[in-house]
Amino acid sequence: MADITISHLVKTYPGGTERATDDVSLDIADGDFTVLLGPSGCGKTTLLRMLAGLELPDSGSIAVGGKDVTYLPPNKRNMSMVFQSYAVFPHRKVRYNIGFGLSMAKKPKEEIDRKVAWAADLLQLGPYLDRLPAQLSGGQRQRVAVARAIVMDADVLLMDEPLSNLDALLRLNFRSELKKIVKDLKTTTVYVTHDQSEALSLGDRVAVMRKGQIAQLGDPLDVYDAPADRFVGGFIGSPPMNFIKAAVSGDGGALIVGDQRLRAPSLLQSYSSTDVLLGVRAENVAVDTQRSSGDVPGTVLVVEPMGSSILLTVEVEGQTIKVQAPPTFRTSPGATIWLTFSPNSMRFYDSETAMALVAR
Amino acid sequence: MTTTQTKPLAPQPEVDTAPLKRLRRDRALLQAACIVISLFMLVPIYLISLAALSTRESLNDFPLSLLPTNLSFETLGAFLGSTGILGAFGNSLIVGIGTLLISALIGIPAGYALARFAFPAKEPYQLFLLFTRALPIVVLSVPLARLFLTVDLYDTTYAVILLHTALALPTTILISASVFLSVPIDVEEAARVFGCTPAGAFLKVVMPMALPGLAAASIFTFVMSWNEVLGASILTLDHRTLPAQVLTSLADSPLAYRFAGGFALVIPSIIFIAFMRRYLTNMWGSTIR
Ligand SMILES: Nc1ncnc2c1ncn2[C@@H]1O[C@H](COP(=O)(O)OP(=O)(O)O)[C@@H](O)[C@H]1O
Ligand SMILES: [Mg+2]
Numbered sequence: 001m002a003d004i005t006i007s008h009l010v011k012t013y014p015g016g017t018e019r020a021t022d023d024v025s026l027d028i029a030d031g032d033f034t035v036l037l038g039p040s041g042c043g044k045t046t047l048l049r050m051l052a053g054l055e056l057p058d059s060g061s062i063a064v065g066g067k068d069v070t071y072l073p074p075n076k077r078n079m080s081m082v083f084q085s086y087a088v089f090p091h092r093k094v095r096y097n098i099g100f101g102l103s104m105a106k107k108p109k110e111e112i113d114r115k116v117a118w119a120a121d122l123l124q125l126g127p128y129l130d131r132l133p134a135q136l137s138g139g140q141r142q143r144v145a146v147a148r149a150i151v152m153d154a155d156v157l158l159m160d161e162p163l164s165n166l167d168a169l170l171r172l173n174f175r176s177e178l179k180k181i182v183k184d185l186k187t188t189t190v191y192v193t194h195d196q197s198e199a200l201s202l203g204d205r206v207a208v209m210r211k212g213q214i215a216q217l218g219d220p221l222d223v224y225d226a227p228a229d230r231f232v233g234g235f236i237g238s239p240p241m242n243f244i245k246a247a248v249s250g251d252g253g254a255l256i257v258g259d260q261r262l263r264a265p266s267l268l269q270s271y272s273s274t275d276v277l278l279g280v281r282a283e284n285v286a287v288d289t290q291r292s293s294g295d296v297p298g299t300v301l302v303v304e305p306m307g308s309s310i311l312l313t314v315e316v317e318g319q320t321i322k323v324q325a326p327p328t329f330r331t332s333p334g335a336t337i338w339l340t341f342s343p344n345s346m347r348f349y350d351s352e353t354a355m356a357l358v359a360r
Numbered sequence: 361m362t363t364t365q366t367k368p369l370a371p372q373p374e375v376d377t378a379p380l381k382r383l384r385r386d387r388a389l390l391q392a393a394c395i396v397i398s399l400f401m402l403v404p405i406y407l408i409s410l411a412a413l414s415t416r417e418s419l420n421d422f423p424l425s426l427l428p429t430n431l432s433f434e435t436l437g438a439f440l441g442s443t444g445i446l447g448a449f450g451n452s453l454i455v456g457i458g459t460l461l462i463s464a465l466i467g468i469p470a471g472y473a474l475a476r477f478a479f480p481a482k483e484p485y486q487l488f489l490l491f492t493r494a495l496p497i498v499v500l501s502v503p504l505a506r507l508f509l510t511v512d513l514y515d516t517t518y519a520v521i522l523l524h525t526a527l528a529l530p531t532t533i534l535i536s537a538s539v540f541l542s543v544p545i546d547v548e549e550a551a552r553v554f555g556c557t558p559a560g561a562f563l564k565v566v567m568p569m570a571l572p573g574l575a576a577a578s579i580f581t582f583v584m585s586w587n588e589v590l591g592a593s594i595l596t597l598d599h600r601t602l603p604a605q606v607l608t609s610l611a612d613s614p615l616a617y618r619f620a621g622g623f624a625l626v627i628p629s630i631i632f633i634a635f636m637r638r639y640l641t642n643m644w645g646s647t648i649r
Contacts, residue, residue: 014478054549074552075560087550091568104555148554158553 002065002155002188004028004051009060011046020046022212023060028205033182033189035220037199038209039235044192047209048160051190053077064155075104080154084161086141088133088148094120095129098147119147122181139170146178150185157182157189163198175201196236200224208232226347230354233279233347239311242285242321244278245351258317260296265343270360277349282324284345287312288338289331295338298323300331314339405626412436412623416616439620448605449624451517452586455601456632458521459585460578463528468574470529471536472562476545489530497527501594508595519595524588528581535580539573540566579636583629 006026012019021043028034036044049055051062053074061070069077080101088097096103098119099112120126123143133141142162149157162178163171179202182189193199199206200220207217208231216228227233233241247256248264252272255262268276288295301320302313310325316339323339331337348357411419415432418425440446473479474486492500504523508514513522543566551561567574592604600608606621613621 052549052553054552073557074549075555075557077553079553081550081553083546083550085544085546087544087546089547089551089565089569091565100551101554104560148550152554 003030004156004188004190005063006051007061009047009050009057009062011050011055011057019212021050024212024214026207026214026217028188028190031186031188033191033202033204035191035193035199035203035206036209037193037196037206037236040194042209043212044194044209045160048158048190048192051156052079052081052158078154079156079158080149080152081158082145082149082160082162084164086145086165088141088144090133092132093129094125094131094133094136094144097133097144098125098151100148101152115151119151122150123147139166139174142166142174146181150181154187157185157187159189159191161193164193164195178202197238200236208235226356227279228356230277230279230349237281239282239322241279241281241347243349244280244316244319244321245275246278247275248272257296260317262296262341263343265346267357267359268348271357275351276357277351277354279347279349280341280345282311282322284342285321285323286340286342287323287325287329288340291338295340297336298339300333300335300337303331303333408619408622408626411616411619419616435616436620436623439617439624442617444600444605445602448600448602451599452602454517455520455524455592456582456585458517459524459528460581462521462525463532463581464574464578466525467529467532467577468536470533472540472566474533474537475540486534489533492526493530497588497591498594500526501591505594514595515597515599517599520592520601523591523595524585527588527591528584531580532577535577536570536574539570539577542573543569575636579633582632586629
């Protein structure tokens with residue numbers, strides 16, 4: 001167990017023109033579960049592999065537990081890792097696979113046996129210890145990979161999209177199981193995923209990455225609730241956050257969306273007469289078939305029943321947004337409905353830089 | 361299902377079996393072709409074995425019996441007992457195994473490097489590897505014979521081993537490179553993360569996974585060495601390998617001797633292939649069927 005300090009890490013692959021990680025700095029506290037989240041190709045795996053020592057940075061440094069490990073070979077780092085492709089050893093039994101790291105560390109046989117039994121029990125692999133990986137299902141193979149990683153007492157546990165090769169139901173089950181296992185383990189964990197729901201559900205902290213840089217770092221709920229920029233809001237959440245072009249009135253007291261005027265929060269006092277982007281999540285828009293004060297009219301374009309809710313695509317003042325309505329709400333394409341934006345859940349972004357506005 | 365039962369079935373068009381018949385006919389023709397080709401290969405081997413295991417007299421019988429009616433080891437025994445044959449047999453084994461070991465020792469690391477690393481002039485290197493095979497063996501052997509004469513290696517099994525290694529290396533390197541390419545790199549990386557040195561990861565994880573493919577490469581090497589005649593004849597006088605020995609004495613020997621020689625040449629490589637086949641198939645539950 002140890003904390004991690006990543007500072008100014010730059011990596012460009014040979015032959016590549018863009019930086020795979022572009023001056024990334026990140027502090028991870030001892031025992032924290034940090035998720036690196038971002039679209040494919042944003043440099044998550046590269047960052048993780050540099051932590052593991054499988055890739056060397058061009059510049060910058062990595063320290064684990066106060067000791068520099070930037071250029072240390074992987075076998076000297078006392079880390080363990082779960083690979084996206086499982087990467088179990090196909091020529092050896094499950095038992096050997098799980099105990100591999102311990103036997104490489106020349107631990108006594110009783111200790112290996114005890115820990116293998118413990119991990120196998122935890123991951124429900126007991127009946128399969130004497131099988132070869134080829135005789136297991138994909139989900140079981142990934143369990144072997146996780147068991148192999150958790151027996152290690154490593155300083156840091158690294159996981160690169162460990163659930164992405166599993167089918168949807170299995171992924172959901174294993175996700176909560178994994179969360180419990182890692183929580184009990186109390187090992188510092190860095191987890192890579194491109195799946196925002198996985199990131200929100202697992203992480204103590206989420207680092208949203210974009211083009212080799214960290215766009216936002218924070219609590220999962222903070223990142224979801226108050227995205228630092230348009231990219232983060234659009235990437236996190238399903239459906240993504242709505243962004244509506246709006247303007248602040250000359251006195252700063254009203255928000256103008258098309259022909260409609262909404263009451264502006266005090267934050268916008270200092271942004272009078274500027275164009276802004278209004279960010280609002282689908283579930284923070286209330287819908288009604290009747291008009292009441294402060295409502296904005298919209299035309300329903302698409303109705304998608306999702307089971308627990310109904311997802312509406314609505315045109316408001318020439319802009320298309322997604323709105324989440326209760327399952328009892330009845331409407332049909334072409335109908336006019338009335339939308340209410342709750343003031344506390346509105347977020348505002350600069351119309352040019354797409355960064356969140358701050359009070360000034 | 362219950363709702364469809366109440367509905368009357370739509371009239372079905374009649375089943376057209378013509379495509380099925382065509383499929384069956386094509387399969388039968390394919391089978392026949394396989395049998396003909398197999399016979400073309402197997403009958404000569406059978407006839408040689410039969411002749412080698414028959415008495416000398418029965419070879420002159422007419423009509424020749426095609427069934428093993430009077431088996432005898434007399435011919436074979438005479439062949440094996442004739443001067444130089446047992447020694448040549450031993451030389452062949454030494455050369456075959458020596459070639460196998462040295463070409464594996466050099467070729468497997470080279471193949472690994474080709475598979476895993478990017479290095480300058482990688483493409484030209486691969487092409488250059490094949491150049492040795494582009495030169496006829498005679499062209500290679502004569503200068504080699506001179507060279508070996510000056511360094512006192514002429515007429516030794518080492519000389520032949522060196523020549524055969526040179527001949528086998530291109531295939532050993534290229535086959536093992538493609539074998540290593542098929543070993544996933546993240547399995548190797550997992551071994552590194554879990555505490556292996558590069559050499560440890562190679563020996564504990566990569567090699568066992570590559571073994572079936574490497575066995576195939578070694579079959580190639582051994583059989584090539586066992587069957588190579590020309591170079592072996594040029595580089596040796598008294599330490600001939602079996603095919604070289606048989607070849608030199610073939611012209612002035614009785615018919616029975618030739619059959620026994622042919623038999624003795626075929627059998628060991630068949631045994632070797634049968635033995636290595638075990639490594640080719642049925643590895644870690646993923647049998648090639
Ligand atoms: N081995 C490699 N060689 C060259 N470029 C690479 C290599 N691996 C990744 N890249 C590039 O680096 C960038 C980041 O990749 P990666 O870290 O794998 O992204 P992610 O895991 O977030 O999908 C991508 O543009 C990718 O094309
Ligand atoms: Mg990745």
